[in-house]
Amino acid sequence: MPSPEHSPSETSAPRRTPRGIRTREALVAAARRIFERDGYLDARIVDIAAEAGVATGSFYTHFASKDDVFAAVLAELQDEMLHAGVSDGSRRELRRGVEEANRAYLESYRRNAALMAAMEQAAAVDPRFLQLRLQRSQAFIDRSAAAITRLQEAGLADPALDPAVTARALSAMVSRMAYVTFAADQPVPFETLVETLTRLWTNALRLPQT
Numbered sequence: 653m654p655s656p657e658h659s660p661s662e663t664s665a666p667r668r669t670p671r672g673i674r675t676r677e678a679l680v681a682a683a684r685r686i687f688e689r690d691g692y693l694d695a696r697i698v699d700i701a702a703e704a705g706v707a708t709g710s711f712y713t714h715f716a717s718k719d720d721v722f723a724a725v726l727a728e729l730q731d732e733m734l735h736a737g738v739s740d741g742s743r744r745e746l747r748r749g750v751e752e753a754n755r756a757y758l759e760s761y762r763r764n765a766a767l768m769a770a771m772e773q774a775a776a777v778d779p780r781f782l783q784l785r786l787q788r789s790q791a792f793i794d795r796s797a798a799a800i801t802r803l804q805e806a807g808l809a810d811p812a813l814d815p816a817v818t819a820r821a822l823s824a825m826v827s828r829m830a831y832v833t834f835a836a837d838q839p840v841p842f843e844t845l846v847e848t849l850t851r852l853w854t855n856a857l858r859l860p861q862t
Contacts (some may be wrong), residue, residue: 676714683721688766689785693720722774726771726784729764744860751850758830758846765834772831794821800857809857822853
């Protein structure tokens with residue numbers, strides 16, 4: 653019998669019966685609670701199974717390993733955490749668009765701070781989760797880079813900036829501040845955080861303020 657903390661050499665196909673679907677959903681929900689409580693490194697399959705109210709063997713019917721169920725938990729989080737890129741509308745809409753994008757992301761991060769902290773742990777020790785972390789932010793970076801290019805072409809943003817590098821740098825600023833504030837317990841008043849990051853965004857691009 654495989655150790656509960658290591659994936660078996662062979663894993664049976666997940667059951668597609670209504671009961672099997674309910675069990676899998678229960679395991680994902682339980683895994684999320686365990687990862688939030690214990691972090692990625694200390695989470696154990698035996699605890700996930702117990703939290704879901706199933707035998708450890710049932711876990712392996714649906715998931716091959718702790719990494720496998722963690723990926724399923726993160727997949728459910730993907731849509732909520734993928735914040736919109738910077739808008740490139742009218743001058744009045746520019747700052748509002750940046751502010752709304754930052755606010756939506758920070759609110760999502762605050763709601764999911766414990767899970768995001770677990771993802772940081774996983775990314776630090778497993779290259780697969782590092783790549784997943786980078787992929788999660790790439791769509792936002794690509795949209796922002798495209799918007800920055802259009803703003804430059806319209807004469808509204810600093811033409812000397814490299815759009816892709818700028819989008820990556822600004823995304824890193826927001827995501828790291830979110831981590832420090834909500835996951836690393838270095839609190840900042842929420843509205844101050846939104847206002848500061850928005851101002852840094854617009855100042856970095858030299859966007860018009862009115």
